[in-house]
Amino acid sequence: MANKPASKGRKPGNSTRHVGATDGVKGRAGRILAKANDNGTYDTANEQETAVLVAVPDKRQPEAQTNEYLDELEFLAETAGAEVTKRFVQRLDRPDIRTFVGEGKLAEIKAYVQHTKSSMVIFDDDLSPSQLRNLEAELQVKIVDRSLLIIDIFARRAKSATARAQVELAQYQYLLPRLTGLWSHLDKQRGGGVSQRGPGETEIETDRRVVRDRIAFLKEKLKDLDKQSFTQRKARGGMVRVALVGYTNVGKSTIMNLLSRSDVFAENKLFATVDSTVRKVVLDTVPFLLSDTVGFIRKLPTRLIESFKSTLDEIREADLLVHVVDISHPSFEEQIEVVNNTLKEIDAADKPMLLVFNKIDQYSHESTEYHADFEGMNPDEDAVPRLTLEQMQATYMAKMHDPVIFISAQERQNIDELRALLVRHVATLQAQRYPTQAYDEAE
Numbered sequence: 001m002a003n004k005p006a007s008k009g010r011k012p013g014n015s016t017r018h019v020g021a022t023d024g025v026k027g028r029a030g031r032i033l034a035k036a037n038d039n040g041t042y043d044t045a046n047e048q049e050t051a052v053l054v055a056v057p058d059k060r061q062p063e064a065q066t067n068e069y070l071d072e073l074e075f076l077a078e079t080a081g082a083e084v085t086k087r088f089v090q091r092l093d094r095p096d097i098r099t100f101v102g103e104g105k106l107a108e109i110k111a112y113v114q115h116t117k118s119s120m121v122i123f124d125d126d127l128s129p130s131q132l133r134n135l136e137a138e139l140q141v142k143i144v145d146r147s148l149l150i151i152d153i154f155a156r157r158a159k160s161a162t163a164r165a166q167v168e169l170a171q172y173q174y175l176l177p178r179l180t181g182l183w184s185h186l187d188k189q190r191g192g193g194v195s196q197r198g199p200g201e202t203e204i205e206t207d208r209r210v211v212r213d214r215i216a217f218l219k220e221k222l223k224d225l226d227k228q229s230f231t232q233r234k235a236r237g238g239m240v241r242v243a244l245v246g247y248t249n250v251g252k253s254t255i256m257n258l259l260s261r262s263d264v265f266a267e268n269k270l271f272a273t274v275d276s277t278v279r280k281v282v283l284d285t286v287p288f289l290l291s292d293t294v295g296f297i298r299k300l301p302t303r304l305i306e307s308f309k310s311t312l313d314e315i316r317e318a319d320l321l322v323h324v325v326d327i328s329h330p331s332f333e334e335q336i337e338v339v340n341n342t343l344k345e346i347d348a349a350d351k352p353m354l355l356v357f358n359k360i361d362q363y364s365h366e367s368t369e370y371h372a373d374f375e376g377m378n379p380d381e382d383a384v385p386r387l388t389l390e391q392m393q394a395t396y397m398a399k400m401h402d403p404v405i406f407i408s409a410q411e412r413q414n415i416d417e418l419r420a421l422l423v424r425h426v427a428t429l430q431a432q433r434y435p436t437q438a439y440d441e442a443e
């Protein structure tokens with residue numbers, strides 16, 4: 001699925017330092033993975049960080065689906081710059097309350113991590129602060145959970161002042177409940193300047209106060225930035241606003257570039273886009289504003305959604321959503337669900353929507369990969385042949401309430417149809433808004 005980076009040497013030693021979190025306390029955007037050295041140079045191949053993945057699915061989850069979730073986690077890890085060398089899976093009714101995995105599995109992971117000098121262990125779920133502590137103490141390597149991994153990728157991608165402030169807020173909110181004894185070294189790193197504590201207070205309480213102050217500051221800063229962007233949005237006038245939404249890596253930015261002839265960063269990595277971009281597009285004399293937005297992913301931490309409120313306003317305030325789906329992905333149906341549920345969470349579910357099934361060039365019905373059928377899932381029958389593209393189109397056209405179109409943004413297939421569909425919908429919305437005006441006057 002992912003373009004795997006070439007295997008490189010591994011990083012010696014096994015630091016337990018959470019680079020992302022501690023850097024955060026020092027006041028700059030952090031990284032899970034060290035990127036630049038102190039002198040500003042970048043690590044060479046022998047600094048490649050290696051990661052071990054751990055998943056604890058429930059007993060009914062089909063094996064193929066478990067593997068697919070781990071593929072996604074591996075893709076995330078690679079996007080964050082780590083090379084995955086091993087996956088551990090333990091099927092449990094529920095994760096162990098103390099160490100997430102059971103004792104035996106933990107010993108197995110520890111032996112592997114020590115033997116191979118792995119740099120970190122990544123869990124496909126969020127860990128409670130105490131699980132994180134226990135695992136760190138037991139395994140003696142960096143422990144990364146799903147939230148921290150995603151926040152780290154966002155930190156790498158965020159460019160605008162708003163996105164950076166949002167990421168920093170998410171980092172501190174992640175850090176706050178995890179400030180315990182293990183974090184006391186933060187105080188030393190911070191130097192003497194901030195350590196004016198009242199008598200009887202512990203170092204941790206000071207750390208907490210510093211983090212809380214920073215959270216309050218960032219919230220204020222985001223409020224100011226929000227006001228500015230609200231003014232900007234008002235200045236855009238009454239044009240119809242269209243937002244591209246969808247799971248990460250489905251081709252939103254590629255479609256944005258096609259439609260607006262702009263140059264938005266698109267690549268085969270998760271969360272290539274974290275900042276939203278807005279462009280004025282004119283198709284067949286119909287003008288509208290098109291925005292490219294951050295992709296969604298399963299188990300997107302709610303905190304992260306909250307901190308990305310400003311970015312998500314672009315979706316919330318849109319008149320029309322263009323929901324892009326990667327039909328070549330074996331789990332595209334689950335991805336549709338994830339996107340629809342996230343839209344509900346941010347109060348944007350009731351908007352008119354066009355469904356764009358992208359990457360038809362890569363779709364193959366001969367694939368016997370696991371095909372998630374949630375209505376009648378049979379755990380004993382993981383591999384289900386897929387429908388042909390024509391069958392798929394017929395099924396979805398009949399099933400969906402929203403208009404549906406099948407395209408390949410890369411191969412430019414059906415792009416004229418996509419344009420025509422958009423023009424029709426935008427013109428209708430424009431006419432509803434300005435019943436007596438022609439749309440080209442409404443600008």
Ligand SMILES: Nc1nc2c(ncn2[C@@H]2O[C@H](COP(=O)(O)OP(=O)(O)OP(=O)(O)O)[C@@H](O)[C@H]2O)c(=O)[nH]1
Pocket residue numbers: 246247248249250251252253254255265266267268269270271272273274294295296358359360361362407408409410411
């Ligand atoms: N085969 C194929 N690949 C495509 C198509 N459209 C986009 N891609 C590729 O899919 C990858 C992701 O594309 P992006 O446009 O960055 O996707 P995105 O939805 O903006 O992703 P995020 O910003 O990460 O959420 C890139 O490598 C694109 O070249 C398509 O129609 N067919």
Ligand SMILES: [Mg+2]
Pocket residue numbers: 252253254265266272273292293
């Ligand atoms: Mg993008």
